[in-house]
Amino acid sequence: MRSVNVQIDLHELTKGNNIRYQLSTSQLIERILHKNEGILTDTGAVSVSTGKYTGRSPKDKYIVDEESVREKINWGNVNQPISKESFRTLYTKMLEYLHGCEEVFVFKGFAGADTKSRLPIQVINEFAWHNLFAQQLFIRPTEEELVNHEAQFSVVYAPNFKANPEIDGTNSETFIIISFEERVVLIGGTEYAGESKKSIFSVMNYLLPEQDILSMHCSANVGEEGDVALFFGLSGTGKTTLSADPHRKLIGDDEHGWSDHGVFNIEGGCYAKCVNLSREKEPQIFDAIRFGSVLENVVLDPDTRIPDYNNVSLTENTRASYSLQAIDNIVVPSVAGHPNTIIFLTADAFGVLPPISKLTKEQAMYHFISGYTSKLAGTERGITSPQATFSTCFGSPFLPLDPSRYAEMLGERIDKYEAQVFLVNTGWTGGEYGIGNRMKLEYTRAMIHAALAGELKNVETVKDPIFGLEIPTRIAGVPDEVLVPKNTWTDKEAYEVKANELARKFKENIKRFPNVTVEIIEQGGPIL
Known part of the structure; x- marks a missing residue:
């Protein structure tokens, strides 16, 4: 095999006659329609189908096993190693494939709205619609920034190029490979565009902590007084709905960094x-x-x-x-100060977690590492009753480092900037799923508004005897009896059984993290 110089090879690729460089939105849509990659909706949006891959392929995601990162990566099912040889073989074949394509599309932009820590990136696409996706999701450079733009990380994305598992060292035809030494992401064998977005997020989850910046899978908004709120939550917890507030401006919907200067959106x-x-x-x-x-x-x-x-x-x-x-109600640029309030959202289908509770720093770190919500019966084949789901730091598929690293950084910032942290259950009350009812959105909004307004700082609370959480006893706009979960259950014994069942699941899950301190486990988790 010929010697490989990744950056030189990429430079040659992007100077080829088949390159379509930094096309405008209109130009990309013209190419999409001409190439029959998609059609237009009644409002002018591009509509596409991604074929058999309609979501991420976590079993096909790899990090190259390189000396400079080997001791830092939290290797396992999420961060699977792949050899340098396999990476270089696939890389060489991919570039040869792209050289032979009629058109290749290049977008240059940034990840990170904070100019002090942003990452200049380039996205090289086989499909025009994938390049439009990159243009929408990442931060577009100004004309002046584009002149001096030098990509520090590249995404090379060719869906029609497929791996051969027998010779390429992959699990299937699909692959998402990050090389931190070569500063390249290779994506092939899948048309699901989210792979490019999440691969750069994974990159930022490695690079930002190296700069003492906490990377976070959350949404963020800011109030009229400049007060900043973060919303963490897995799918179905209401993160997007609750962070979209007409009285607050959106900083970003999904990915953020927290530096010494404050919070910034990673995306555009x-x-x-x-x-x-x-x-x-x-x-x-x-x-x-x-x-x-x-x-x-x-x-x-x-x-x-x-x-x-x-x-x-x-x-x-x-x-x-x-x-x-x-979106009209946004912050431009997508940066703001330090968070005053942090909201962890969960949709507890067991119906036993309080609708809102105040967290100590240790509890915040514990529930951050846990990242709990529920899968409901009927949502997946084989699930006949609610099942506890734990996604570390509310984003486990995208964390290259040990989860305790992110939790420690969060704890330090909670202390330093005196952020108030709340666990909000948007799930069930009065019984588990199938018996109780979903918490009313108007109640959840009232609780969050009270938290954001600082009304819960000195409110009277009662301690949950199983989970150790401090529950406010009175919130304007919310019936008192709703606030304490056990009071909403007709069958108190059934509540005790379900609450202890979930508490045991928390305790079992935390055992997966050997680097979590005894202090966090004892002071942050369930009491029983």
Whole structure:
């Protein structure tokens, strides 16, 4: 095999005659339609299908086993190692493939709105619509910034190039490979655009902590007085809904950094789920889906081209990508001060966690590492009752480092900037799923507004005897009896059984993290 110089090879690739460099939104949409990659909706958004891959492929994600990162990476099922030889073999074949393509699209931009720590990136795509996706999701450079732009990390994305597992060292035809030494991400064998977004997030989750910046999988907004709030939560907990507040400006929807200067958005756009989307429920998302945005796997009416967001025949993971500029109520640029309030959202289908509780620093670190929510019966084959789901730091698939590193950084910042932390349960009350009811959104909003306004700093609380959480006894706009979970259950013994069952699951899950201190486990977790 010939010697490989990655950066020189990439430079040669991006200077080829088949390169379409930094095309405008209109130019990209023209290429998408010409190449039959997608069609337009009634509002002018691009609608595409991603084929058999309608979500991420976590079993096909790798980090190259390189000397400079070997001792830092938290190797395992999430961060699978792949050899340098396999990486270089695939890299060489991918570039040869792209040299032979009729057109290749290049976008240059940034990850990170903070100019002091942002990462200049380039995204090299086989598909025009993937390049449009990159343009929507990452931060676009100004004309002046583009002149001096030198990419420090590259994403090379060729869906029609497939790996041969027998000779390439992969699990399947699909691969997402990060090389921190070569500063390249290779993606092949899948058309799901989210792989490029999340691969750069994984990169930032490695690079930012090296600069003493906490990277976070959360949304963020800021109030009229400059007070900043973070919202952590897994799918189905209401993160997007609750962070979209008409009285607060959105900093970002999904990925942020927390530096000595404050909070900043890592992205320049949003990648929203749009199953059952309506203007009534999610007006910001609904109205953002227009010219320039991209719909993935959403079924359209063949005549009117109106999206049917209730149709999940292709997948429940239907997606919309759009620029932050498509939303009116945003912060420009996407930076703000230090968080005053941190919200951990969970949708507890066991119906035993308080609808809101105040967390100590140790409890915050414990629940951050836990990243708990529930999978509901019927949402996946084989699930017949609610199942506890734990996603470390609310983003385990994207964390290259040991989770305790991120938790320690969070704890340090909670102390330093005196942030108030709350655990908010948007799940069930009065019984588990199938017996109780979902917490009313109006109650959840009232609780969060009280937290953001500082009304819960000195409020009277009672301690949950099982989870050790401090529960406010009175919040304006919320019935008192709703605040303490046990009081909402008719069968108190059944509550005790379910609460202890979930507490044991928490205790079992935390054992997966040997570097978590005894102090966090004893002071942060369930009492029983």
